[in-house]
Amino acid sequence: MTPLVRIDGLTVAYGHRAPALSSVSLDVPAGQVTAVIGESGSGKSTLAHAVVRLLPPAGRVLAGRIELSGEDLGGRGDKAFRALRGRHIGFVPQDPIASLNPTKTVGAQLREAFALAGSPLTAALVDERLRADLRDVGFADPDTVLAAYPHQLSGGMRQRVLVTMAFSQRPELVIADEPTSALDVLVGQEVLRAIHTARARHDTTVVLITHDLALARRNADQVVVLDRGEVVESGPIAEVFADPRHAYTRSLLASSPRIAAGRVRSVAETYRRRESPAGDAGEPVIELTGVSKRFGTARRATLAVDDVTLSVPRGTTFALVGESGSGKTTTSRLVLGLERPDRGGVRVLGLDVPTLRRRGLRALRRQAQIVYQSPFESLNPRLSLRGIVGEPLEAYRIGTRAERAARVADLLDLVRLPRSFVDRKPAELSGGQRQRVAIARALALAPKLLVLDEPVSALDATIQAAVLGLLVELQRELGLTYFLVTHDLAVVAEVADRVAVMRAGRILEQGPVEEVILRPGQDYTRALLAV
Incomplete structure (x- = not known):
């Protein structure tokens, strides 16, 4: 089967740091859901943003080729590439609050997507399509949603609005970047049902970026495992999860509360x-x-x-x-x-x-x-770990400066962080390290x-x-x-x-x-x- 997306030797770096992606090569089969999994910092979101050319200013593609339907996207200038967004490549971001304009109604923002994509549809036909699409993703009263502002909707409803926007131009490819990570499990299920409904109706290929292995197992056909910017394993998800070949994949599966021995583990089994x-x-x-x-x-x-x-x-x-x-x-x-x-x-x-x-x-x-x-x-x-961890001690006037410094060092030991981290700031730490500081x-x-x-x-x-x-x-x-x-x-x-x-x-x-x-x-x- 000819892949819809082919990536060959993609290398991406931020500033003068080591590459975030290093010679990544993979194929995305047409008409299927491909999950990209890995820990924080593995390069998942960098891969997604490189495909849609939404890397931050410091991000640079150093080498490699990205093809969509056989076309080398690197040959397009920025203006020509913008024509692909929406019409050929849809994107569902992680945070709906940050992605929707709080000063505009949902309807205005959905209609704007058609205008930016140069849609030939009349205003009446655009509204007709939007009502149908909103019903498809689970909204019983589309007109109320179109008239609402983002703050008047729940997190799950806002994310379903973004799903509607991503599929509205009938693109061949939709990339969903952690679309449920900010949502509760039942609400996340609603969003995934919305993605699957739209995908099936419009025969769209979906790339699902996620750190939730059980979610990937239930919703994807193929999986790509990233570790420190490199592809360490890929293939049909049932095969990879049942018989992982790479040690990193095995460690990911062993760490998930819902995954064990290559299969989804029930919560009851977890408790036992x-x-x-x-x-x-x-x-x-x-x-x-x-x-x-x-x-x-x-x-x-x-x-x-x-x-x-x-x-x-x-x-x-x-x-x-x-x-x-x-x-x-x-x-x-x-x-x-x-x-x-x-x-x-x-x-x-x-x-x-x-x-x-x-x-x-x-x-x-x-x-x-x-x-x-x-x-x-x-x-x-703005504070180093010295100031963050020591702040409660100062607020309650506990100990001398030397005693507080010693207590901070002991607390870093307690949460298994090196004492050498004491002068680092939160931005210099991983998510898990920041939570240990908290x-x-x-x-x-x-x-x-x-x-x-x-x-x-x-x-x-x-x-x-x-x-x-x-x-x-x-x-x-x-x-x-x-x-x-x-x-x-x-x-x-x-x-x-x-x-x-x-x-x-x-x-x-x-x-x-x-x-x-x-x-x-x-x-x-x-x-x-x-x-």
Whole structure:
């Protein structure tokens, strides 16, 4: 079969650094989905951006050839290449918020794509096509979507708008760059269904860039494995995952909570493979009793948390699971005293949180810290690790300058980072290293409770496994209690003792992880397990 895309000896570098891609050669079969997988920094996104000629200013193609339908794209100037975008090559970016103009309606932006591509369709025919395409990707009321601004749509809806835009000109090729990494698993499924529906309807070839190996296994026909800018393995995905030949591929598969021995592993199997939890290790660190929280005015209020009751024993990991908008984050903010409940009781470390004022909340936050989902956004890019990790010590006036410096060095040791990193800034670190820095900062004040808000969802499989392993080790060493907020039951199966499943502000079921995962009582929980 003649490939739609042929890449031969592609080498790309940024500035004077070592090449991000080194002599990459691969074929993309027409009419199929080809997944490109690898860790952060492996060159996945660089490959995608090189094909669509959207490399950042420092990026340069040093050598190689990119062909589309037999044409050498390197022979086109920038103006001639722009004519290919949209009409022949579609692109679904990772972050829909950053990719959509907040000052224009969705309809205006979708129509603009037709104008930029020089479409011969009349305005009436453009609107007719857009309505049909929006229905194809799951929108029941296209006119409402066309009239909406991006901020009025959920993350999954915004991403489906970008899918519509990418397929609107009926291109031969669509590249989807981590299209679900910022979404919850069920919402991500909706986006992938939208991509598959559009692909099948328009006979489009899709290149799927992803770090989620289970997602690649379920959605792709072919796979290309990148490691440090080189292709180490490629072929039919069923064959590569069943019998990986390269050590790097085997390590990727072994690191995924949902992949083992070349097949998709169920979350229940994941749980059976981990050590049995120790059980209730002590008195409750967190107690929520009949807690409710509304946002908005009396006429248009949203009940974010609805009559939630839960208890977290000391020294254990409690996971709160649910999709976007389920109330997980609001519940964690109630635990930390960042929100006050409208009704019910919140006790943390023996303190009645809703009654605390400034001094009491300051004392609580010395004992209860948070690790956020995105370490790059939660770390000050202007500070070195010395300043970032030492900042809580300065805020609470703990120790002398020399004592604080020694504590920072000890914390880097604790999270398995070299002390030589102390003068580096976040931009000089990988995603996994940045998350280790965030954990070190959270541990600076020796807290008893850590709230973990999606701590590994933005990380690749091997890095995710390493960070989860670190958290388990730290819990054992320091006797920590974890309140884990996540949408991924595979992660829950790896590290948690108890779990509560939340939807639309209410807890549908909760209990020991082995009971909820092996014998789920709710259809919603079973749907999460099936992802």
